[in-house]
Amino acid sequence: MTSEADPRFLRSREAILNAARELLLEGGPAAVTHVQVAGRAGVGRATVYRHWPRAELLLVEAMATVPMPFLDKPTVPTRAWLRLELTAIARQLDLDDVRAVSTTLANSALWDQNMDARRAQFADILANRLAGALDDAQARGEITLTLTSRDAAAMAIGPIYYRSTIERAPTDPSLIEAAIAALGTWSTDQ
């Protein structure tokens, strides 16, 4: 569509995605409707319908504007990196927008293919990055893994995710230490 490159549409696009994200945070995924988004963004409904024929597509795109925790850039020693990264994930999961996006992904993915693709992508990135860092740590002799490195994401992130989304409480350092210890036998106390 040529209109995608239209500078007026680019401004509207940003307003529409911001409105959709705000509505998600205020009222949940069901609040992200064409009518409400158009009203909040101050654009015509036709514009929203034309670019996002289904409200779910708009929701997926608006959710992608929330920065999610991703276990970026492993450093050595792996144990110290993991402690910092899991602490960062726990803090991010205390934020309303990250909690809204992650639970909406897990829920909507059961019925919406686009959401499911985002969920799978998110899970794969976390699992692969963690596996990469742990395989490297094992090769360096820093850890002898108890689980396969692909199983480590559920063991390391699962307790924090459950604490945040089911128990709705902050993660204390002791839970993070226990999750790290559960990955295998660490050769250092770093």
Next chain:
Amino acid sequence: MTSEADPRFLRSREAILNAARELLLEGGPAAVTHVQVAGRAGVGRATVYRHWPRAELLLVEAMATVPMPFLDKPTVPTRAWLRLELTAIARQLDLDDVRAVSTTLANSALWDQNMDARRAQFADILANRLAGALDDAQARGEITLTLTSRDAAAMAIGPIYYRSTIERAPTDPSLIEAAIAALGTWSTDQ
């Protein structure tokens, strides 16, 4: 309301709750509307509106008809009981209805007080039952806990919950063993 005791309403009530549960499983929480539920249950819309003025209340009640995993009736040794119970939770989380209810609870609780009350109740029951069993195991000398017994639910159930709802894959026995081992130092290999 006297109509609550009306046998005709009791039959309608069951049909309405079944319809709401089916709609949730087929299309997610947004599919549970007064109009769709009335159509599916074969009752008048007015009946649904009268008894459940808000669709969210109907959804909460319909979700309560799905049997959820609850760590019931601890037996000794605790480690063997825990292995059986966590395996049962993992199998239940493989079921579409349990996955739908648990992710809908975690998501909707962010915006709906009734859902949040159910979420809190669910989390508390699991945490208290597990804490009771682990405190007893520690008193008997079966385990020296690494975490407080209240932290154990996130450590034991979190990995299975993440595996099921974010990674959407079955939980293997090795993940359950690692979660059990992470709770503390067990005195036996049972």
